[in-house]
Amino acid sequence: MTPAAPDPAKKQAAQAALAQLRANFLANLPETWQELRLAVAASSGAVDDLDWRRLALQHAHRLRGTAGALELYELTETAAGVEDTLELIYAASQERRPALWAELERLLDEGSSAIAADRFGRPPGAS
Numbered sequence: 001m002t003p004a005a006p007d008p009a010k011k012q013a014a015q016a017a018l019a020q021l022r023a024n025f026l027a028n029l030p031e032t033w034q035e036l037r038l039a040v041a042a043s044s045g046a047v048d049d050l051d052w053r054r055l056a057l058q059h060a061h062r063l064r065g066t067a068g069a070l071e072l073y074e075l076t077e078t079a080a081g082v083e084d085t086l087e088l089i090y091a092a093s094q095e096r097r098p099a100l101w102a103e104l105e106r107l108l109d110e111g112s113s114a115i116a117a118d119r120f121g122r123p124p125g126a127s
Helices: 008-044 050-069 073-091 097-116
Strands: none
Touching: 008 050, 008 073, 008 097, 050 073, 073 097
């Protein structure tokens, strides 16, 4: 028995719902990114405080996952870089941390610039 062909109306409705979710997410992205930056800043002053570390990682991980689910791949990559770099910082020796913090700041600035230019909201392949 062959599977039934997808219902075009259902497919169109699902695509419209995804587009609305993406639009809502992108409308709040500047605030969400700022919350991530604040969590990272708080954790930088208390790198050995597990609560601040957890908060910064949760923000980065949530942003990474949501962006991935909404097919915002450039944002997913940037958030992944933030999350992965935070993990490296927290595991690194004191000597390695300054270079990693500089890389993290570069990623955060890159994300802020992309948000300001609305690059994360563009469909894949658009420039």
